Amino acid sequence: MNMVVCCKQVIDPEAPPASFRVDAAKKTVTLPPSISPVIDPYAEYAVEAALRIKDAQGGKITAISLGTGLLPDVVKKPLSMGADELILLEDEAFGTGDSWTTAYALAMAIKRLGDCDLIFCGRQASDWDAGQVGLGIAEILGLPSVTLARKVEVADGKARVERVTDDGYEVISLSLPAVITVSNELGEPRYPTIKGIMAAKKKEPTVWKPADIRVEPAQLGEAGRRAELVKLFQPVREGSCEIVDGETPEEAAASLALKLREAKIL
Amino acid sequence: MSEYSGVMIFGEAKEGKLAAVTTELLGCGRRLAGDLGQELHCLLVGGDVGSLAQEAIAFGADKVYVVSDPLLEAYQADAYVLAAEKVARQVMPQILLVGQTSIGRDLAPRLAFRLGTALTTDCVELALDPTSKLLLKTKPVYGGNAQAVFTSEACPQMATVRAKAMSPLERDDSRQGEVITVEAGLEPSSIRAELVERVAEEVEGVRLEDAEVVICGGRGIGGAEGFRQLEELAGILKGAVGASRPPCDNGWVPSGYQVGLTGKIIAPDFYLAIGISGASQHMTGCSGAKTVVAINKDPEANIFREASYGVVGDWKKILPALTAKIKELMAD
Numbered sequence: 001m002n003m004v005v006c007c008k009q010v011i012d013p014e015a016p017p018a019s020f021r022v023d024a025a026k027k028t029v030t031l032p033p034s035i036s037p038v039i040d041p042y043a044e045y046a047v048e049a050a051l052r053i054k055d056a057q058g059g060k061i062t063a064i065s066l067g068t069g070l071l072p073d074v075v076k077k078p079l080s081m082g083a084d085e086l087i088l089l090e091d092e093a094f095g096t097g098d099s100w101t102t103a104y105a106l107a108m109a110i111k112r113l114g115d116c117d118l119i120f121c122g123r124q125a126s127d128w129d130a131g132q133v134g135l136g137i138a139e140i141l142g143l144p145s146v147t148l149a150r151k152v153e154v155a156d157g158k159a160r161v162e163r164v165t166d167d168g169y170e171v172i173s174l175s176l177p178a179v180i181t182v183s184n185e186l187g188e189p190r191y192p193t194i195k196g197i198m199a200a201k202k203k204e205p206t207v208w209k210p211a212d213i214r215v216e217p218a219q220l221g222e223a224g225r226r227a228e229l230v231k232l233f234q235p236v237r238e239g240s241c242e243i244v245d246g247e248t249p250e251e252a253a254a255s256l257a258l259k260l261r262e263a264k265i266l
Numbered sequence: 267m268s269e270y271s272g273v274m275i276f277g278e279a280k281e282g283k284l285a286a287v288t289t290e291l292l293g294c295g296r297r298l299a300g301d302l303g304q305e306l307h308c309l310l311v312g313g314d315v316g317s318l319a320q321e322a323i324a325f326g327a328d329k330v331y332v333v334s335d336p337l338l339e340a341y342q343a344d345a346y347v348l349a350a351e352k353v354a355r356q357v358m359p360q361i362l363l364v365g366q367t368s369i370g371r372d373l374a375p376r377l378a379f380r381l382g383t384a385l386t387t388d389c390v391e392l393a394l395d396p397t398s399k400l401l402l403k404t405k406p407v408y409g410g411n412a413q414a415v416f417t418s419e420a421c422p423q424m425a426t427v428r429a430k431a432m433s434p435l436e437r438d439d440s441r442q443g444e445v446i447t448v449e450a451g452l453e454p455s456s457i458r459a460e461l462v463e464r465v466a467e468e469v470e471g472v473r474l475e476d477a478e479v480v481i482c483g484g485r486g487i488g489g490a491e492g493f494r495q496l497e498e499l500a501g502i503l504k505g506a507v508g509a510s511r512p513p514c515d516n517g518w519v520p521s522g523y524q525v526g527l528t529g530k531i532i533a534p535d536f537y538l539a540i541g542i543s544g545a546s547q548h549m550t551g552c553s554g555a556k557t558v559v560a561i562n563k564d565p566e567a568n569i570f571r572e573a574s575y576g577v578v579g580d581w582k583k584i585l586p587a588l589t590a591k592i593k594e595l596m597a598d
Binding site: 011013014016017018020022029098099100103123124126127128129130131132135136138139140144145146147148150160164165166167168169170171172173174175178183184185187188225226227228229230231232233234235237240241242243244248249250251252253254256257258259260261263265266 | 343344367368371372375376378379380382383384385386387388402405406407408409411412413414415416417418419420458459460461462463464465466467469503511514515516517520521522527528530535536544545546547557559560565568570571572573574575576577578579580583584585586587588591592595596
């Protein structure tokens with residue numbers, strides 16, 4: 001079983017909301033330099049889904065990260081969790097793209113890898129929250145796909161996937177190779193072990209440039225993208241919270257109830 | 267762009283009627299079509315969806331395209347995307363809108379890649395640029411910590427739209443419209459990802475999306491048992507219980523309880539957040555709530571920046587007293 005997991009490096013989505021800053025001129029969102037980037041948490045669920053299959057029946061997991069300014073300690077996390085190889089698509093040309101250019105470059109990298117049974121992505125990346133790249137890869141490679149997986153099992157050349165819906169889940173069966181995007185309902189991704197971290201440190205990632213995956217500059221970045229980001233801003237918060245006190249928690253609760261009644265909220 | 271014309275809504279059915287999000291999209295589409303001086307189309311795809319066409323017209327559609335086929339009875343991505351692609355290529359709308367639902371999230375990106383166009387997902391606002399007439403698509407990004415406005419010159423200009431972000435028109439059964447039937451032309455072999463089973467996890471009482479009162483618990487609740495106490499208060503107020511992501515991921519409550527970016531979008535009158543830190547990821551799911559009240563032991567928790575009223579302390583002590591007092595007040 002050869003598996004690929006697409007893992008994006010993002011600014012830490014768990015950082016306190018007040019620390020997010022928007023540079024309206026550059027149209028970027030930043031965090032203070034003290035807060036390190038992370039592997040996208042949704043992608044960690046995708047890594048976990050692949051690892052569970054590897055645990056059950058063996059196989060090889062290749063993580064791919066695309067972007068600029070990739071930090072070794074960050075992008076090696078899938079290796080420390082148990083992935084076998086790491087490919088970095090790192091080049092200035094991969095920046096300033098959109099879902100199209102990203103899906104295209106990843107699809108071409110997967111094509112170059114060859115012989116791949118399952119491709120996992122997170123349900124969306126926690127920076128742009130688009131949820132398009134996984135399906136884009138499937139469309140470009142002409143593969144069947146399922147989104148929002150909460151459980152993935154493989155038997156007899158088929159994947160059986162539980163997909164989260166608005167009111168429960170559905171079971172979908174599809175032949176391999178296939179693309180699966182994974183949702184957080186899968187359950188907590190495992191922590192890297194010390195052994196895993198040591199092994200990841202020694203492992204050298206493979207770096208591919210656009211020419212290595214036969215992608216033309218016209219298909220990347222500004223030239224290749226179809227969506228234009230025209231504005232980035234932070235909505236204004238009103239923020240006037242009345243803290244209700246009391247001698248004891250019970251008293252505070254009772255006066256909260258009275259206040260809500262007075263304000264006709266109850 | 268000139269050969270593309272009209273605004274098309276991808277319609278969804280729920281319990282034999284148009285889904286609420288579809289009526290909201292028709293309301294928004296009507297406004298955009300009016301501004302462009304073009305027609306509003308509604309696309310209905312399903313096993314037998316012709317009966318919904320008049321409802322789509324009553325909510326604002328000029329033309330309804332109906333694709334009925336046994337292979338479209340339940341949502342299966344491969345079949346639905348083929349049907350939607352066929353109609354989109356035939357009609358060539360300038361704008362194509364889909365609900366940000368479990369179907370829409372899955373269908374719209376596939377369709378955009380097939381049509382070679384750009385899609386913006388989870389939009390909360392749509393408007394036309396006064397000069398270029400391009401669709402300005404506003405969506406929360408970075409887990410709701412910022413908002414972005416996207417445009418695209420590729421047609422159709424596609425967006426998925428969040429539930430409750432738009433307002434439907436008043437239903438008017440005297441409105442006139444045209445119904446056009448399109449053959450799906452599907453083969454069973456075109457379905458590569460096959461639906462085996464659908465499991466609805468029934469929730470007792472009021473549905474979370476429809477509830478006027480929502481009692482929501484977070485990581486601070488600590489386990490499944492704690493949610494019983496939330497259910498008690500929800501019962502008294504005829505509301506529903508919800509949760510932020512951690513309780514769902516930990517299996518304390520079913521995933522259908524989740525409120526937030528990756529869960530349900532709600533807009534109750536009264537929203538009580540208990541043991542919820544107030545991450546933007548969660549708050550973006552309840553930003554439509556009229557009054558937010560928070561109970562949290564951390565006075566610095568972000569939830570207090572979003573709430574109108576708050577109590578700082580241990581919910582295990584506060585909630586029983588609050589429930590008792592509310593019970594008493596309600597009895598009066």
